[in-house]
Amino acid sequence: MTSSSTSPPARPTRRGPRWLRSFGVQVTAALVLGIVAGLIARQLGEPGGQPNGLTATLNTIGQSYVSLLKAAVIPLVFLAIVSSIGNLRRVSNAARLAGRTLLWFAITAFIAVSIGIALGVVIQPGSRASHGELAASDPGVTATWWNFLIGLVPSNFVGAQVNTHVDVANGTATATSAVSFNVLQVIVVAAAIGIAAVKVGRKAEPFLTFTDSALKIVQRVLWWIIRLAPLGTFALIANAVATYGWTTIGSLAWFVFAVYLGLAIVLFVVYPIIVRSNGLSIRQYYSGVWPAVQLGFVSRSSIGTLPLTQRVVERNLGVPSGYASFAAPLGATTKMDGCAAIYPAIAAIFVAQFYGIHLDLLQYLLIVVVSVVGSAATAGTTGAIVMLTLTLSTLGLPLDGVGLLLAIDAILDMGRTAVNVAGQALVPTIVAKREGILDLDLYNAPRSGEPFSDDVADAERAEPDATVDGGELEEKTSRDTVPQSA
Numbered sequence: 001m002t003s004s005s006t007s008p009p010a011r012p013t014r015r016g017p018r019w020l021r022s023f024g025v026q027v028t029a030a031l032v033l034g035i036v037a038g039l040i041a042r043q044l045g046e047p048g049g050q051p052n053g054l055t056a057t058l059n060t061i062g063q064s065y066v067s068l069l070k071a072a073v074i075p076l077v078f079l080a081i082v083s084s085i086g087n088l089r090r091v092s093n094a095a096r097l098a099g100r101t102l103l104w105f106a107i108t109a110f111i112a113v114s115i116g117i118a119l120g121v122v123i124q125p126g127s128r129a130s131h132g133e134l135a136a137s138d139p140g141v142t143a144t145w146w147n148f149l150i151g152l153v154p155s156n157f158v159g160a161q162v163n164t165h166v167d168v169a170n171g172t173a174t175a176t177s178a179v180s181f182n183v184l185q186v187i188v189v190a191a192a193i194g195i196a197a198v199k200v201g202r203k204a205e206p207f208l209t210f211t212d213s214a215l216k217i218v219q220r221v222l223w224w225i226i227r228l229a230p231l232g233t234f235a236l237i238a239n240a241v242a243t244y245g246w247t248t249i250g251s252l253a254w255f256v257f258a259v260y261l262g263l264a265i266v267l268f269v270v271y272p273i274i275v276r277s278n279g280l281s282i283r284q285y286y287s288g289v290w291p292a293v294q295l296g297f298v299s300r301s302s303i304g305t306l307p308l309t310q311r312v313v314e315r316n317l318g319v320p321s322g323y324a325s326f327a328a329p330l331g332a333t334t335k336m337d338g339c340a341a342i343y344p345a346i347a348a349i350f351v352a353q354f355y356g357i358h359l360d361l362l363q364y365l366l367i368v369v370v371s372v373v374g375s376a377a378t379a380g381t382t383g384a385i386v387m388l389t390l391t392l393s394t395l396g397l398p399l400d401g402v403g404l405l406l407a408i409d410a411i412l413d414m415g416r417t418a419v420n421v422a423g424q425a426l427v428p429t430i431v432a433k434r435e436g437i438l439d440l441d442l443y444n445a446p447r448s449g450e451p452f453s454d455d456v457a458d459a460e461r462a463e464p465d466a467t468v469d470g471g472e473l474e475e476k477t478s479r480d481t482v483p484q485s486a
Contacts, residue, residue: 027294030233037234038241058239065232068225069304072218077303078190079215080329085194086208087325094326097431101327104427105335106372108274112266112337112419113371116345117364119262125255125346126353154185187333219307226295226308233298240410252408255350262342263415271426278433280443287447288316289425296421300413305421306332313425316447318439319432327431331424336387338416338423341371344391351392351401363395370394 041054051059088094197204197211272282292309299305310328313319319327345367352359370391392399405412432438 026230027233027298030230031237031298034234034237035241036238038238041238041242055239055242058235058242061235062232062239065225065228065235066299066301068228069299069301072222072225073301073303074186075214075218076222076306077186077329077333079211079218080306080325081187081190081333082194082197083208083211083215084326084329085191086197086204086211087322089198090322093435097323097435098326100431100435101330101427104431105331108270108337108423108427109335109341109372110368111270112262112341112423113345113368115265115270116262116342116371117349117367119258120346120349120353123254123258123261124353125252125258126350126355128254154189222304222307225304229295229298236298252405255346255405256408256412258346258350259343259412260415262346263338263419266337266342267419267422271422274426274430278430280429280433284444285317285426285429288312288443289422292421292425293418297414297418300410300417302332302336302417302420302424305417309421309424313428315442317425317429318442319428320437320439323432323437324428327428328424331427335424335427336416336420338419339413340387342419343412343416344371344388347388347401347405348391348395348397351397351404352395354401354404355398357397359395366394367391 037054037058041052041058044052044054046052046055088098197208271285275282275285289312292305292312295308296302296305302309306329309332310324313328314321314324348367349359351357370387388405389399389402392401429438429443
Protein backbone atom coordinates (compact mmCIF):
# COMPACT_ATOMS: atom_id res chain seq x y z
CA MET A 1 0.00 0.00 0.00
CA THR A 2 1.41 3.27 -1.03
CA SER A 3 0.56 6.54 0.64
CA SER A 4 0.87 9.73 -1.23
CA SER A 5 3.22 12.30 0.19
CA THR A 6 1.95 15.74 0.88
CA SER A 7 4.23 18.65 0.16
CA PRO A 8 4.74 20.94 3.11
CA PRO A 9 3.21 24.38 2.89
CA ALA A 10 5.56 26.89 1.36
CA ARG A 11 7.22 29.27 3.75
CA PRO A 12 5.89 32.81 3.55
CA THR A 13 8.13 34.98 1.47
CA ARG A 14 9.60 38.12 2.93
CA ARG A 15 7.62 41.12 1.85
CA GLY A 16 8.57 44.72 1.42
CA PRO A 17 11.49 46.30 -0.39
CA ARG A 18 14.95 45.24 0.70
CA TRP A 19 15.96 48.78 1.68
CA LEU A 20 13.04 48.91 4.12
CA ARG A 21 14.23 45.69 5.78
CA SER A 22 17.74 47.12 6.15
CA PHE A 23 18.88 47.37 9.77
CA GLY A 24 20.60 50.69 9.06
CA VAL A 25 17.50 52.22 7.48
CA GLN A 26 15.38 51.11 10.41
CA VAL A 27 17.75 52.64 12.98
CA THR A 28 18.08 55.88 11.00
CA ALA A 29 14.31 56.18 10.68
CA ALA A 30 13.98 55.56 14.43
CA LEU A 31 16.46 58.38 15.11
CA VAL A 32 14.43 60.86 13.06
CA LEU A 33 11.08 59.76 14.50
CA GLY A 34 12.55 59.81 18.00
CA ILE A 35 13.61 63.46 17.66
CA VAL A 36 10.09 64.36 16.50
CA ALA A 37 8.48 62.43 19.36
CA GLY A 38 10.88 64.02 21.86
CA LEU A 39 9.99 67.53 20.69
CA ILE A 40 6.28 66.69 21.01
CA ALA A 41 6.82 65.27 24.52
CA ARG A 42 8.73 68.38 25.53
CA GLN A 43 5.93 70.63 24.28
CA LEU A 44 3.43 68.72 26.44
CA GLY A 45 5.38 69.91 29.48
CA GLU A 46 5.28 68.44 32.98
CA PRO A 47 1.78 68.78 34.42
CA GLY A 48 1.91 68.94 38.20
CA GLY A 49 5.69 68.72 38.08
CA GLN A 50 5.49 65.12 36.89
CA PRO A 51 6.55 63.73 33.49
CA ASN A 52 3.70 63.55 31.03
CA GLY A 53 2.44 60.22 29.78
CA LEU A 54 4.45 60.31 26.56
CA THR A 55 7.72 61.14 28.31
CA ALA A 56 7.15 58.45 30.95
CA THR A 57 6.39 55.87 28.27
CA LEU A 58 9.47 56.79 26.25
CA ASN A 59 11.64 56.62 29.36
CA THR A 60 10.26 53.20 30.31
CA ILE A 61 10.84 51.74 26.85
CA GLY A 62 14.32 53.22 26.56
CA GLN A 63 15.44 52.10 30.02
CA SER A 64 14.01 48.63 29.43
CA TYR A 65 16.09 48.30 26.28
CA VAL A 66 19.24 49.43 28.10
CA SER A 67 18.47 46.99 30.92
CA LEU A 68 18.24 44.15 28.41
CA LEU A 69 21.68 45.05 27.08
CA LYS A 70 23.16 45.30 30.56
CA ALA A 71 21.68 41.94 31.58
CA ALA A 72 23.81 40.19 28.98
CA VAL A 73 27.00 42.16 29.71
CA ILE A 74 28.54 39.96 32.43
CA PRO A 75 28.11 36.55 30.74
CA LEU A 76 29.12 38.10 27.43
CA VAL A 77 32.30 39.68 28.85
CA PHE A 78 33.34 36.54 30.73
CA LEU A 79 32.69 34.12 27.87
CA ALA A 80 34.12 36.46 25.21
CA ILE A 81 37.40 36.99 27.07
CA VAL A 82 37.88 33.30 27.90
CA SER A 83 36.96 32.25 24.37
CA SER A 84 39.13 34.92 22.74
CA ILE A 85 42.23 33.91 24.71
CA GLY A 86 41.47 30.26 24.01
CA ASN A 87 41.13 30.96 20.31
CA LEU A 88 44.66 32.33 20.21
CA ARG A 89 45.91 28.75 20.43
CA ARG A 90 44.57 28.22 16.92
CA VAL A 91 46.32 31.25 15.47
CA SER A 92 49.89 31.18 14.30
CA ASN A 93 52.07 33.99 15.66
CA ALA A 94 49.48 34.61 18.40
CA ALA A 95 51.88 36.61 20.58
CA ARG A 96 52.88 38.75 17.60
CA LEU A 97 49.24 39.47 16.72
CA ALA A 98 48.40 40.34 20.33
CA GLY A 99 51.39 42.68 20.56
CA ARG A 100 50.57 44.40 17.25
CA THR A 101 46.94 44.82 18.36
CA LEU A 102 47.92 46.52 21.62
CA LEU A 103 50.43 48.70 19.76
CA TRP A 104 47.77 49.95 17.34
CA PHE A 105 45.39 50.53 20.25
CA ALA A 106 48.04 52.82 21.74
CA ILE A 107 48.84 54.56 18.43
CA THR A 108 45.23 55.46 17.66
CA ALA A 109 44.61 56.50 21.30
CA PHE A 110 47.63 58.81 21.15
CA ILE A 111 46.35 60.44 17.96
CA ALA A 112 42.85 60.84 19.43
CA VAL A 113 43.99 62.39 22.71
CA SER A 114 46.33 64.76 20.84
CA ILE A 115 43.37 65.97 18.78
CA GLY A 116 41.33 66.39 21.96
CA ILE A 117 44.03 68.49 23.62
CA ALA A 118 44.45 70.66 20.53
CA LEU A 119 40.71 71.32 20.30
CA GLY A 120 40.46 72.10 24.01
CA VAL A 121 43.29 74.63 23.79
CA VAL A 122 42.03 76.27 20.59
CA ILE A 123 38.26 76.37 21.25
CA GLN A 124 38.53 77.20 24.98
CA PRO A 125 35.15 75.64 25.93
CA GLY A 126 35.61 76.21 29.66
CA SER A 127 36.22 79.94 29.22
CA ARG A 128 33.04 80.24 27.13
CA ALA A 129 30.74 78.43 29.60
CA SER A 130 28.34 80.49 31.68
CA HIS A 131 29.08 80.12 35.39
CA GLY A 132 25.62 81.26 36.38
CA GLU A 133 23.82 78.53 34.42
CA LEU A 134 25.90 75.55 35.53
CA ALA A 135 25.56 73.71 38.82
CA ALA A 136 27.64 70.73 39.79
CA SER A 137 25.88 67.51 40.71
CA ASP A 138 27.21 64.45 42.51
CA PRO A 139 29.17 62.31 40.02
CA GLY A 140 28.61 59.27 42.25
CA VAL A 141 32.06 57.88 41.45
CA THR A 142 35.63 58.90 42.08
CA ALA A 143 38.55 57.19 40.41
CA THR A 144 42.22 57.36 41.32
CA TRP A 145 45.13 55.30 40.10
CA TRP A 146 45.32 53.60 43.50
CA ASN A 147 41.61 52.76 43.54
CA PHE A 148 41.86 51.60 39.94
CA LEU A 149 44.68 49.19 40.77
CA ILE A 150 42.91 47.91 43.89
CA GLY A 151 39.75 47.48 41.85
CA LEU A 152 41.55 45.03 39.58
CA VAL A 153 41.81 42.52 42.43
CA PRO A 154 38.67 40.34 42.35
CA SER A 155 36.68 40.42 45.58
CA ASN A 156 34.97 37.17 44.55
CA PHE A 157 34.87 34.84 41.56
CA VAL A 158 32.21 36.76 39.61
CA GLY A 159 33.20 40.28 40.67
CA ALA A 160 29.79 40.80 42.31
CA GLN A 161 29.15 43.63 44.75
CA VAL A 162 26.10 44.30 46.91
CA ASN A 163 25.24 47.94 47.55
CA THR A 164 22.76 48.71 50.34
CA HIS A 165 21.01 52.07 50.66
CA VAL A 166 19.08 52.94 53.83
CA ASP A 167 16.22 55.47 53.76
CA VAL A 168 14.76 56.80 57.00
CA ALA A 169 11.25 58.23 56.79
CA ASN A 170 8.87 58.89 59.70
CA GLY A 171 11.15 57.03 62.06
CA THR A 172 11.16 53.92 59.87
CA ALA A 173 14.32 52.70 58.19
CA THR A 174 14.01 50.97 54.85
CA ALA A 175 17.02 49.17 53.40
CA THR A 176 17.30 48.54 49.68
CA SER A 177 20.02 46.29 48.29
CA ALA A 178 21.14 45.92 44.71
CA VAL A 179 23.69 43.57 43.18
CA SER A 180 26.19 45.06 40.74
CA PHE A 181 29.23 43.70 38.96
CA ASN A 182 32.72 45.15 38.66
CA VAL A 183 33.43 44.60 34.97
CA LEU A 184 37.17 45.09 35.45
CA GLN A 185 37.25 42.26 37.98
CA VAL A 186 35.25 40.05 35.64
CA ILE A 187 37.81 40.75 32.91
CA VAL A 188 40.69 39.85 35.25
CA VAL A 189 39.02 36.58 36.32
CA ALA A 190 38.14 35.66 32.73
CA ALA A 191 41.65 36.44 31.50
CA ALA A 192 43.20 34.28 34.24
CA ILE A 193 40.88 31.37 33.40
CA GLY A 194 41.52 31.73 29.67
CA ILE A 195 45.29 31.74 30.11
CA ALA A 196 45.10 28.79 32.49
CA ALA A 197 42.97 26.83 30.01
CA VAL A 198 45.51 27.42 27.25
CA LYS A 199 48.36 26.33 29.55
CA VAL A 200 46.52 23.14 30.58
CA GLY A 201 46.37 22.10 26.95
CA ARG A 202 44.45 19.09 25.66
CA LYS A 203 42.60 18.40 28.92
CA ALA A 204 41.04 21.87 28.75
CA GLU A 205 39.62 21.34 25.25
CA PRO A 206 36.15 20.28 26.51
CA PHE A 207 35.98 23.40 28.66
CA LEU A 208 37.01 25.70 25.81
CA THR A 209 34.55 23.94 23.49
CA PHE A 210 31.80 24.49 26.06
CA THR A 211 32.82 28.15 26.40
CA ASP A 212 32.64 28.67 22.64
CA SER A 213 29.20 27.04 22.56
CA ALA A 214 27.93 29.10 25.50
CA LEU A 215 29.24 32.27 23.86
CA LYS A 216 27.29 31.47 20.70
CA ILE A 217 24.14 31.06 22.79
CA VAL A 218 24.65 34.38 24.58
CA GLN A 219 25.38 36.09 21.27
CA ARG A 220 22.13 34.69 19.85
CA VAL A 221 20.26 36.22 22.78
CA LEU A 222 22.10 39.47 22.10
CA TRP A 223 20.98 39.25 18.47
CA TRP A 224 17.36 39.11 19.62
CA ILE A 225 18.00 42.22 21.70
CA ILE A 226 19.81 43.91 18.83
CA ARG A 227 16.77 43.35 16.61
CA LEU A 228 14.90 45.62 19.05
CA ALA A 229 17.44 48.39 18.44
CA PRO A 230 15.11 50.51 16.25
CA LEU A 231 12.53 50.55 19.06
CA GLY A 232 15.20 51.28 21.65
CA THR A 233 16.66 53.99 19.44
CA PHE A 234 13.30 55.68 19.05
CA ALA A 235 12.64 55.75 22.79
CA LEU A 236 16.16 56.72 23.93
CA ILE A 237 16.55 59.59 21.47
CA ALA A 238 13.03 60.86 22.13
CA ASN A 239 13.53 60.75 25.89
CA ALA A 240 16.88 62.58 25.62
CA VAL A 241 15.31 65.37 23.55
CA ALA A 242 12.31 65.59 25.89
CA THR A 243 14.49 65.67 29.00
CA TYR A 244 17.31 67.98 27.96
CA GLY A 245 15.97 70.02 25.09
CA TRP A 246 18.31 72.78 24.08
CA THR A 247 18.50 74.78 27.32
CA THR A 248 21.10 72.69 29.11
CA ILE A 249 23.02 72.05 25.92
CA GLY A 250 23.11 75.79 25.25
CA SER A 251 25.12 76.54 28.40
CA LEU A 252 27.67 73.92 27.33
CA ALA A 253 27.34 74.46 23.59
CA TRP A 254 31.04 75.06 22.97
CA PHE A 255 32.00 71.99 24.98
CA VAL A 256 29.53 69.81 23.06
CA PHE A 257 30.80 71.31 19.81
CA ALA A 258 34.45 70.65 20.72
CA VAL A 259 33.78 67.01 21.68
CA TYR A 260 31.74 66.20 18.59
CA LEU A 261 34.24 67.99 16.36
CA GLY A 262 37.00 65.84 17.83
CA LEU A 263 34.94 62.70 17.36
CA ALA A 264 34.18 63.66 13.76
CA ILE A 265 37.85 64.34 12.99
CA VAL A 266 38.89 60.93 14.33
CA LEU A 267 36.04 59.05 12.65
CA PHE A 268 36.04 60.80 9.29
CA VAL A 269 39.64 62.01 8.91
CA VAL A 270 42.07 59.96 11.02
CA TYR A 271 40.51 56.55 10.43
CA PRO A 272 40.19 57.03 6.65
CA ILE A 273 43.84 58.11 6.47
CA ILE A 274 44.87 54.97 8.35
CA VAL A 275 42.69 52.80 6.11
CA ARG A 276 44.00 54.33 2.88
CA SER A 277 47.64 54.32 4.02
CA ASN A 278 47.32 50.54 4.45
CA GLY A 279 46.04 50.08 0.91
CA LEU A 280 42.38 49.48 1.76
CA SER A 281 39.18 51.01 0.42
CA ILE A 282 37.72 53.71 2.66
CA ARG A 283 34.25 53.15 1.22
CA GLN A 284 34.38 49.43 1.98
CA TYR A 285 35.52 50.08 5.52
CA TYR A 286 32.61 52.41 6.26
CA SER A 287 30.01 50.25 4.55
CA GLY A 288 31.29 47.25 6.47
CA VAL A 289 31.50 48.79 9.92
CA TRP A 290 28.50 51.12 9.77
CA PRO A 291 25.87 48.73 11.25
CA ALA A 292 27.99 48.36 14.39
CA VAL A 293 28.67 52.11 14.57
CA GLN A 294 24.94 52.79 14.43
CA LEU A 295 24.17 50.34 17.20
CA GLY A 296 27.01 51.75 19.31
CA PHE A 297 25.56 55.25 18.89
CA VAL A 298 22.18 54.07 20.14
CA SER A 299 23.14 51.57 22.85
CA ARG A 300 26.03 53.65 24.27
CA SER A 301 27.74 50.37 25.16
CA SER A 302 30.76 48.88 23.43
CA ILE A 303 30.13 45.58 25.22
CA GLY A 304 26.48 45.57 24.17
CA THR A 305 27.59 46.13 20.58
CA LEU A 306 30.33 43.48 20.75
CA PRO A 307 28.46 40.65 18.95
CA LEU A 308 27.70 42.92 16.02
CA THR A 309 31.20 44.44 16.04
CA GLN A 310 32.80 41.00 15.88
CA ARG A 311 30.40 39.95 13.14
CA VAL A 312 31.18 42.88 10.85
CA VAL A 313 34.91 42.49 11.53
CA GLU A 314 34.73 38.86 10.38
CA ARG A 315 32.01 38.88 7.73
CA ASN A 316 32.35 42.37 6.26
CA LEU A 317 35.98 43.35 6.80
CA GLY A 318 37.51 39.92 6.22
CA VAL A 319 39.46 39.47 9.45
CA PRO A 320 40.09 35.76 10.23
CA SER A 321 37.68 34.41 12.83
CA GLY A 322 40.40 33.14 15.17
CA TYR A 323 42.02 36.56 15.41
CA ALA A 324 38.76 38.54 15.37
CA SER A 325 37.41 36.53 18.31
CA PHE A 326 40.42 37.76 20.30
CA ALA A 327 40.74 41.33 19.05
CA ALA A 328 37.06 42.34 19.13
CA PRO A 329 36.38 41.43 22.81
CA LEU A 330 39.72 42.93 23.82
CA GLY A 331 38.86 46.13 21.96
CA ALA A 332 35.37 46.30 23.47
CA THR A 333 36.91 46.43 26.95
CA THR A 334 40.07 48.50 26.38
CA LYS A 335 39.86 50.35 23.04
CA MET A 336 38.11 53.66 23.72
CA ASP A 337 39.21 56.50 21.45
CA GLY A 338 35.99 58.39 22.22
CA CYS A 339 35.48 57.77 25.95
CA ALA A 340 39.09 57.43 27.04
CA ALA A 341 40.98 59.80 24.73
CA ILE A 342 39.04 62.63 23.09
CA TYR A 343 36.45 63.21 25.80
CA PRO A 344 38.63 63.22 28.95
CA ALA A 345 41.20 65.43 27.22
CA ILE A 346 38.67 68.09 26.25
CA ALA A 347 36.75 67.69 29.52
CA ALA A 348 39.87 68.08 31.69
CA ILE A 349 40.85 71.23 29.80
CA PHE A 350 37.25 72.49 30.13
CA VAL A 351 37.34 71.99 33.92
CA ALA A 352 40.69 73.75 34.22
CA GLN A 353 39.49 76.70 32.15
CA PHE A 354 36.15 76.87 33.99
CA TYR A 355 37.87 77.14 37.38
CA GLY A 356 40.65 79.38 36.06
CA ILE A 357 43.44 76.84 36.58
CA HIS A 358 46.49 77.03 34.33
CA LEU A 359 47.78 73.75 32.87
CA ASP A 360 51.47 73.40 32.13
CA LEU A 361 53.20 71.12 29.63
CA LEU A 362 53.69 68.33 32.20
CA GLN A 363 49.94 68.20 32.88
CA TYR A 364 49.17 67.98 29.18
CA LEU A 365 51.62 65.08 28.96
CA LEU A 366 49.84 63.43 31.91
CA ILE A 367 46.56 63.66 29.98
CA VAL A 368 48.20 61.76 27.14
CA VAL A 369 49.62 59.10 29.49
CA VAL A 370 46.32 58.59 31.30
CA SER A 371 44.43 58.27 28.02
CA VAL A 372 46.84 55.79 26.44
CA VAL A 373 47.50 53.68 29.54
CA GLY A 374 44.33 54.00 31.59
CA SER A 375 41.67 53.35 28.96
CA ALA A 376 40.89 49.96 30.52
CA ALA A 377 39.19 51.88 33.33
CA THR A 378 36.20 52.48 31.07
CA ALA A 379 35.68 48.70 30.70
CA GLY A 380 33.25 49.05 27.81
CA THR A 381 30.20 49.70 29.98
CA THR A 382 30.95 52.36 32.58
CA GLY A 383 31.09 55.18 30.07
CA ALA A 384 33.61 58.00 30.43
CA ILE A 385 32.82 59.23 33.95
CA VAL A 386 35.34 56.89 35.58
CA MET A 387 37.96 57.84 33.02
CA LEU A 388 37.29 61.54 33.55
CA THR A 389 37.59 61.32 37.33
CA LEU A 390 40.80 59.34 36.89
CA THR A 391 42.17 62.10 34.64
CA LEU A 392 41.09 64.94 36.93
CA SER A 393 42.50 63.27 40.04
CA THR A 394 45.80 62.63 38.24
CA LEU A 395 46.02 66.30 37.27
CA GLY A 396 44.85 67.55 40.66
CA LEU A 397 41.79 69.29 39.20
CA PRO A 398 38.48 69.73 41.09
CA LEU A 399 36.32 66.60 40.83
CA ASP A 400 33.27 68.89 41.01
CA GLY A 401 33.95 69.45 37.33
CA VAL A 402 32.57 65.98 36.61
CA GLY A 403 29.23 67.04 38.02
CA LEU A 404 29.11 70.05 35.70
CA LEU A 405 29.09 67.76 32.66
CA LEU A 406 26.74 65.02 33.87
CA ALA A 407 23.61 66.69 32.49
CA ILE A 408 24.73 66.20 28.89
CA ASP A 409 26.70 62.98 29.34
CA ALA A 410 24.04 60.87 27.60
CA ILE A 411 24.13 63.13 24.54
CA LEU A 412 27.91 62.99 24.33
CA ASP A 413 28.08 59.27 25.08
CA MET A 414 26.27 58.44 21.84
CA GLY A 415 29.02 59.93 19.69
CA ARG A 416 31.80 58.66 21.94
CA THR A 417 30.63 55.05 21.75
CA ALA A 418 30.16 55.22 17.97
CA VAL A 419 33.82 56.25 17.60
CA ASN A 420 34.88 53.57 20.09
CA VAL A 421 33.18 50.87 18.02
CA ALA A 422 34.62 52.15 14.75
CA GLY A 423 38.12 52.00 16.24
CA GLN A 424 37.52 48.54 17.69
CA ALA A 425 36.78 47.30 14.16
CA LEU A 426 39.58 49.30 12.53
CA VAL A 427 42.55 47.97 14.51
CA PRO A 428 42.08 44.22 13.84
CA THR A 429 41.45 45.04 10.18
CA ILE A 430 44.71 46.99 9.89
CA VAL A 431 46.71 44.41 11.84
CA ALA A 432 45.32 41.58 9.70
CA LYS A 433 46.15 43.50 6.52
CA ARG A 434 49.72 44.22 7.64
CA GLU A 435 50.20 40.58 8.67
CA GLY A 436 48.91 39.35 5.30
CA ILE A 437 45.96 37.40 6.75
CA LEU A 438 43.11 39.71 5.70
CA ASP A 439 40.59 38.25 3.24
CA LEU A 440 40.69 41.02 0.63
CA ASP A 441 37.98 39.40 -1.50
CA LEU A 442 35.61 39.49 1.45
CA TYR A 443 36.68 43.02 2.39
CA ASN A 444 35.97 44.30 -1.13
CA ALA A 445 32.77 42.30 -1.62
CA PRO A 446 29.46 44.18 -2.15
CA ARG A 447 27.49 44.73 1.05
CA SER A 448 23.96 43.37 1.14
CA GLY A 449 21.43 42.07 3.61
CA GLU A 450 21.43 42.82 7.31
CA PRO A 451 23.67 41.98 10.29
CA PHE A 452 23.32 38.39 11.49
CA SER A 453 21.22 37.46 8.43
CA ASP A 454 23.41 34.41 7.91
CA ASP A 455 22.50 33.29 11.43
CA VAL A 456 18.85 33.62 10.48
CA ALA A 457 19.45 31.49 7.41
CA ASP A 458 21.25 28.86 9.47
CA ALA A 459 18.40 28.77 11.98
CA GLU A 460 15.82 28.39 9.23
CA ARG A 461 17.77 25.62 7.57
CA ALA A 462 18.03 23.83 10.90
CA GLU A 463 14.25 23.79 11.40
CA PRO A 464 12.84 20.58 9.90
CA ASP A 465 9.61 20.42 7.93
CA ALA A 466 8.13 17.05 8.89
CA THR A 467 6.03 15.14 6.36
CA VAL A 468 4.69 11.60 6.68
CA ASP A 469 5.42 9.27 3.78
CA GLY A 470 4.67 5.53 4.19
CA GLY A 471 4.87 5.79 7.98
CA GLU A 472 8.37 7.30 7.88
CA LEU A 473 9.28 10.81 9.02
CA GLU A 474 11.01 12.76 6.30
CA GLU A 475 12.87 15.90 7.24
CA LYS A 476 13.34 18.64 4.73
CA THR A 477 15.29 21.73 5.30
CA SER A 478 14.25 25.14 4.15
CA ARG A 479 15.48 26.24 0.75
CA ASP A 480 14.87 29.88 1.46
CA THR A 481 17.83 32.10 0.84
CA VAL A 482 18.68 35.12 2.91
CA PRO A 483 21.19 37.72 1.74
CA GLN A 484 24.35 37.56 3.79
CA SER A 485 25.89 40.53 5.48
CA ALA A 486 29.00 40.31 3.36
